[in-house]
Amino acid sequence: MLEALLLCSFILPLLFIFFRPKSDAKLPPRSYPLIGNYHSIYANRHRLIQWTSDAVHNSPTLTAFLRRPFGQNRVITGNPAVVEHILKSNFSTYQKGLNSHNILFDLLGDGIFNVDGDQWKLQRQLSSHVFSTKSLRHFVEHVVDTELNERLLPMLTTAAANDTVVDLQDVLQRFAFDNICKMAFDYDPACLTPSLPHATFAVAFEDAIRISTERFHTITPLIWKIKRVLNIGSEKRLKEAVSEIRQFALKIMNEKKQEVDDTSSIKTVDLLSRFVSSGHTDENFITDIVISYIFAGRDTTSAALTWFFWLLWKNPAVESEIVKEINGKLAADGSVYDEVKEMVYTHASLCESMRLYPPVPVDGKTATVDDVLPDGNVVKKGIIV
Incomplete structure (x- = not known):
């Protein structure tokens, strides 16, 4: 009830009555005063990953701008050069940010996936020993x-x-x-x-x-x-x-x-x-x-494996090749750690499965300074990418 009252105060229902959102809305989505692209976001709320992926693919630079209500704008990219720029080359410039920290704090607190700077470095350093x-x-x-x-x-x-x-x-x-x-x-x-x-x-x-x-x-x-x-x-x-x-x-x-x-x-x-x-x-x-x-x-892990086995069920020829490769690589003593490194076809199948159905399809960062992306798009300080 509270949420409905708040939405009423922003006159959203009137906009929905007039514009009748449909999940097959054309891209790029139409933007309206105050609410930006929320009309399309709401219409595609059941398929946001696919919808944002379509928005990216329809952009010549593979980078799209999403205008959320009241200036909460987003940059969405699937451009490999831009992703590397954000997650590697300019790692310190793009942080998790206060917005994400506040949203996830009740659940994750100050764990490694919800902090930046020294706190992140400390937890990562101690964790690295376990993943040797x-x-x-x-x-x-x-x-x-x-x-x-x-x-x-x-x-x-x-x-x-x-x-x-x-x-x-x-x-x-x-x-x-x-x-x-x-x-x-x-x-x-x-x-x-x-x-x-x-x-x-x-x-x-x-x-x-x-x-x-x-x-x-x-x-x-x-x-x-x-x-x-x-x-x-x-x-x-x-x-x-x-x-x-x-x-x-x-x-x-x-x-x-x-x-x-x-x-x-x-x-x-x-x-x-x-x-x-x-x-x-x-x-x-x-x-x-x-x-x-x-x-x-x-x-x-469970999401990656679930999709993988579902895809094998849909593609029996691939399943047969994987079984053939596994049977040909297993050592007599049953040790598989070294042998799996040689299972090229199985490795490729797992990678393709995770390309089609990524276990973590979205990674959000916040720009700490104004920046220009490799594709020429400008990102202002405070914008979430």
């Missing part, structure tokens, strides 16, 4: 191998034998969740067990991500901020979900602190152990780290 070749090899040969052979494959084998329908995305989310928790925290949540236990954490995580993302799409931040102050609607659910998530993260942190104190019980030097051992004992800081890495490792 030696650590990844140990992860693949022990953690992933165990999760595959003792949980995932037996479950799928049983389902196939009994002709049982399974929700593959749910199964792969559980698989990814167990893996990232083991790798980053040396903690086994055991979500991928035959009973497929109902995890309140997983539901809370889904809700928190969805509501946090919806904040980006509101006509003005004032809407979700008022709802948060009044603790109503989606913001009330976000608060409840974040509370559940932080309780879970706090449980992991406390167990890790106890383990670090008793050095004889430490089995592996995981990510969380490094943070705790480095002297960072602030509960909020540590829980932010736990949540950020679950956020990074759960949905990205």
Whole structure:
């Protein structure tokens, strides 16, 4: 009700009555006073990724300008030279920015995906040790191998034998969740067990991500901020979900602190152990780290794998080639870490799958100074790219 009243105050319903938004609106979208392209944004809210991709492809420079209400303009680009300019060559110029930090703070806090500068550098430096070749090899040969052979494959084998329908995305989310928790925290949540236990954490995580993302799409931040102050609607659910998530993260942190104190019980030097051992004992800081890495490792991996297997199902000839390559490369001792490097066709298939269905299709940055992009487009300070 509150959101409807706020929209009324901006006269949006009248505009919708007169212009009747359609999801097949032509590109580039038409811009109106005050609301900019919001007419088209709203009409395509169920397919924003495809719609913005179309806008980029219809631009000669592969860079498009999106005019949001009240001057909240955006630059959207798929130009490889521009992407490199933003994410690599001028990394310090384009930061996550205050807008993104505020929107995601309730969920991610000051975790690595929601900070810039020294905070980001510190977390990245400590994280890099976990993603070294030696650590990844140990992860693949022990953690992933165990999760595959003792949980995932037996479950799928049983389902196939009994002709049982399974929700593959749910199964792969559980698989990814167990893996990232083991790798980053040396903690086994055991979500991928035959009973497929109902995890309140997983539901809370889904809700928190969805509501946090919806904040980006509101006509003005004032809407979700008022709802948060009044603790109503989606913001009330976000608060409840974040509370559940932080309780879970706090449980992991406390167990890790106890383990670090008793050095004889430490089995592996995981990510969380490094943070705790480095002297960072602030509960909020540590829980932010736990949540950020679950956020990074759960949905990205499961989304990539779900689309990959769906595409294999649609392309049986490709599936046959992959199976042929795998059977030809596996070592006699069953070790696959080195052999997968030689699986060129399988690697290419995974890359193509992620090109068609990117696990992370959008990455937003904020310009800290005026800049000129490699394609000649001008970006003003404070603009989100």
